[in-house]
Amino acid sequence: MRIIRILRNVVLLLIAAAIVLAAVLVANTWRKPSRQIAVAPVAPAAVDENAAARRLGAAVKLQTIASAADADQSADAFRALHDLIAQNFPAFHAAAKREVVANYSLLYTWEGSDPKTPPLALLAHQDVVPIAPGTEGDWQVPPFSGEVKDGFIWGRGSWDDKGNLFSMLEAAEQLAKEGFRPKRTIYFAFGHDEEVSGKRGAAAISKLLQSRGVRLDFIFDEGLLITDGILKGVDKPVALIGIAEKGYVTLNLSTTATPGHSSLPPPDTAIGKLSAALARLESKPFPASVSGAMRETLQTAAPEMNFSSRLALSNLWLLEPLVRAQLEKTAQTAATIRTTTALTIFNAGNKENVLPGRAEAIVNFRLLPGETEDSVVARVKSVIADDRIKVTPLPGNTNPPPMTSTSTPSYQAVNRTIREIFPDVLVVPGLMVAATDSRNYLDVTDNIFRFSPVRATAEDLKRFHGTNERLSVANYADMIRFYRRLVQNVAQ
Numbered sequence: 001m002r003i004i005r006i007l008r009n010v011v012l013l014l015i016a017a018a019i020v021l022a023a024v025l026v027a028n029t030w031r032k033p034s035r036q037i038a039v040a041p042v043a044p045a046a047v048d049e050n051a052a053a054r055r056l057g058a059a060v061k062l063q064t065i066a067s068a069a070d071a072d073q074s075a076d077a078f079r080a081l082h083d084l085i086a087q088n089f090p091a092f093h094a095a096a097k098r099e100v101v102a103n104y105s106l107l108y109t110w111e112g113s114d115p116k117t118p119p120l121a122l123l124a125h126q127d128v129v130p131i132a133p134g135t136e137g138d139w140q141v142p143p144f145s146g147e148v149k150d151g152f153i154w155g156r157g158s159w160d161d162k163g164n165l166f167s168m169l170e171a172a173e174q175l176a177k178e179g180f181r182p183k184r185t186i187y188f189a190f191g192h193d194e195e196v197s198g199k200r201g202a203a204a205i206s207k208l209l210q211s212r213g214v215r216l217d218f219i220f221d222e223g224l225l226i227t228d229g230i231l232k233g234v235d236k237p238v239a240l241i242g243i244a245e246k247g248y249v250t251l252n253l254s255t256t257a258t259p260g261h262s263s264l265p266p267p268d269t270a271i272g273k274l275s276a277a278l279a280r281l282e283s284k285p286f287p288a289s290v291s292g293a294m295r296e297t298l299q300t301a302a303p304e305m306n307f308s309s310r311l312a313l314s315n316l317w318l319l320e321p322l323v324r325a326q327l328e329k330t331a332q333t334a335a336t337i338r339t340t341t342a343l344t345i346f347n348a349g350n351k352e353n354v355l356p357g358r359a360e361a362i363v364n365f366r367l368l369p370g371e372t373e374d375s376v377v378a379r380v381k382s383v384i385a386d387d388r389i390k391v392t393p394l395p396g397n398t399n400p401p402p403m404t405s406t407s408t409p410s411y412q413a414v415n416r417t418i419r420e421i422f423p424d425v426l427v428v429p430g431l432m433v434a435a436t437d438s439r440n441y442l443d444v445t446d447n448i449f450r451f452s453p454v455r456a457t458a459e460d461l462k463r464f465h466g467t468n469e470r471l472s473v474a475n476y477a478d479m480i481r482f483y484r485r486l487v488q489n490v491a492q
Helices: 001-031 050-060 075-088 089-093 162-177 200-210 270-283 290-306 309-314 316-327 373-384 408-420 437-441 460-464 474-492
Strands: 098-103 106-111 121-126 150-153 185-192 218-227 238-245 247-256 338-346 359-365 388-393 428-433 448-457 470-472
Touching: 001 162, 001 309, 050 075, 050 150, 050 162, 050 474, 075 089, 075 162, 089 106, 089 162, 098 200, 106 200, 121 162, 121 200, 121 474, 150 474, 162 185, 162 448, 162 474, 185 437, 185 460, 200 437, 218 428, 218 437, 238 290, 238 408, 247 270, 247 373, 270 338, 270 359, 270 373, 290 309, 290 316, 290 428, 338 470, 359 373, 373 388, 408 428, 408 448, 408 474, 437 448, 448 474, 470 474
Parallel strands: 121 185, 121 218, 218 448, 238 428
Antiparallel strands: 098 106, 106 185, 150 470, 218 238, 238 448, 247 359, 247 388, 338 359
């Protein structure tokens, strides 16, 4: 009987503990209010959609493809784009000072009326990625036609990133025609080699601003989008403002062996040694962590979710392992919670019956904030655990930039602008898993926002850097309205 009483008491204690825990979880869930700010309705600004679409289409026709090896590749196309911009936006050119930087990048300075107010910069890039060889025939329209058809502007760069660049200029042209003068100085910085690191264009603009003692309140660059279904449990479109960006590190892994005839293979070949090392890297990914920007994403979205999702995300102190396991199920969400490892190039051998004397591979890592090139190299060497494998960082690597605070007036201004132009969306901070030109401006600002005011479906995302890139005319008109309103909100 005594044992029964003890067991009963233990069960009762467990039940009581479970009830208390459940009460704590529910209380945590309901005591966290919505973080969505209330905004007054804003009447949509008038935009001549068709004329704007034609101007963007004309820009798409110019094959502004940058090259890491050839600084002057596409020189004629870049100069033609500059002429097109000057022709199409005369009022803005009369109001702002234009400078050509590093031969092909553009810097516009729209001088503010109050020199005491810190300036800001709007970024976009002129260059586009090339068409993948062999896919030219898969396009519904020629990739550099710039055709406006079926309610879309078609072609490479219509979305990435001439859509952002030209919508900024369309907005600025409207305001300049109306006699608008910003209170604070606005820089429009249009690099020409973002797709190959931005080291010639954006980096040169940044250094020029530094040399002039310019300190920017914030930078606004391309980035995350307005999407549906990216966050489970949310039944509205979500606009993600990139407040952080992953770092970019590429390593060369190589090893050597004595070359020889394939009829007499040794126990360890160059290919075998390197393949084993790469297999170990893939089998031991970097640890996952729901932290930093991704934690802010989830906690901001939590009050807008269904009860089960809200419960989990409001109690990460206890339920983070469950949330982390869910996020790891897809590549898209897994990339937001760990430093990723991607095996991208493997080279060895040149004849079927000859053992190669050398094998090398290229491995690309996208670093979570907190990681560095040095920490990645150290982990790679530890995981490989083979001194015969040489690990060499390649040029152009960048550590993750610091995370931008969401409590600043500039973040709130961006947030408010999104809500004014897209009243149906939730605004949430996020992590940019790809790289942008903004990483070259860390010496001139502490605040970087990475957001493209574009509504995108899962089908649209496949077109990014892919086949049949396009931008809807209606979406483009909203982009123009967004940049117009952003300038009004931050500079008047």
